Amino acid sequence: MSPLHPEPGAPAVATRGLHKRYGRETALAGVDFLVPEGAVYVLVGANGAGKSTTFKVLMNLERPDAGTAEVFGVDAGRGGPRARAQIGYVPEHHGPGYRWMTCGQLLRHAAAYYPSWDAAYAEHLGRALGLKPHRRAGTLSKGENRRLQLVMAMAHRPPLLLLDEPTDGLDPVIRRRTLALLADHLADTPTTVVVSTHHVTEMETLADHVGVLREGRLVAQMPRDELQRTVRRYRAGVPDGWTAPPGLPQARRSRAGRELQWTLVGEPAELTARLTAAGAEVREVTTLGLEDAALAFLAEEDTV
Template identity: 50%
Template structure:
């Protein structure tokens, strides 16, 4: 697998268009020339009467469909996500993200960091003016519908379908576009999550809509999952059930998961890759093992009048109580210990950080850099 390469500087800080790229904009900061509708209501199959049955897809739907999911070729099994050099005005800058095949990649960041925008760019629901994204071996801007057919996506918002539509009909519409849709599996998921498919979307609570979105993302057993704050709106019991279902899906399919969250502890048991997005920039990206090895807490005993060594790089946090210092430092342990010893300090204890504390320190570093 080739590594990602940064885009040239001319591609950086570019702005993006939105999902309805076939509707023109008057200027860079202009409003849309017609009211925006949801991705569901814009598709003609969702504008018909509730009595009309779901239409069968045309043979070329996988190439021509703009908003509905498309047919996928079952022979393609590569599962790689690459996001390179994208930018959006005041949202993303200089992003270079690579998710290894079969990984559970936790994209952590504060609210407004650009996590949702990044996922939408990967799905070609928003389009940049520079850089490139690949999902499952497909370039997103050229094969957006085929990319979406291979992905189980839980969006940040709760726009599942028109309010008049029942949950069951919503799933039937999706089954038309996903040949791999497993109705028995979808029914089992609904029972597990206590979803009444006879109810209309407009009658559901926020948490019930989120549970239905989880079913819609898993029922076609996709090779890639993109989950944008998947536990948002869920009560603690439902949150645990959803994480169990995602874990079961991972063990059964060996899929690749990209999950964005600002609640780090939720993915502690699953994540093996970590990315930190702060103020629109990817400030850290590494495996969990590498994070554990390079980011540690150091307890230092200093002599009287000890001045901290100015040449120790990677210090993310400094705490002091008398002659005891507690530092969080990112870097090679042997090099750090040597530098502290040269400055007159004595390292008394070294301890790795848990995932939550490590990511929080990286987020704070990104916010101040």
């Protein structure tokens, strides 16, 4: 299976040839983004890779220069409110628009827009996250504002959650509680989740699909099991003057004396055979954690 083609099935989110520029800067360059319905999809990338822009296009907050974006088969642009009604969204940067309202007032205001709003669930989430209903939105800290956003995104139990750095600004206790609430939410409510995060290890137990954006291009997209099967660390002894086989799909290399360590992408048996045929002695092949496997697609080669 190609890194750019996840498992077949009806997608909850699908973009095709998505392009977006801001002046001379390219934010998205032909992104074909597929999220299977019911998946927990972790989107990985450096700052400026295009993660937030992708979310904004899906929310119809930005219009693409080319390409299409659909949410449950509805065009995110032409479908507008119908598409957004299916989404609970936590943006990367957001200050409440009604700064004079209290948190409680803001939640009641949001409830009016969602027929599926679950007031008892909103109260439960607010209590669990330590939200203070009497606090005015304009006085909230970054972390407190994040908690409010999470409640507003989840309380109407949408079929799709778009979470852009959802734990950013949260202290360790609330961060763990947020992840536990998300796990409980997934157990109780049929939901597709797309999470953009720099804290990939936090999603280790929840993620089942992974995508990697690099400079506006989707360089990898696959089920989590396939990612960890095909991206591994190889340790090999090599003779002086050794040359790697041509076209070896390497992500990162380091060298100490006659020992070479590579993170390689591909079928382990095939890669081991190619290295051995080229004169290397493969001493160890190591499975990587979710974060290391995903970040391998972002790492520059190290030539030591």
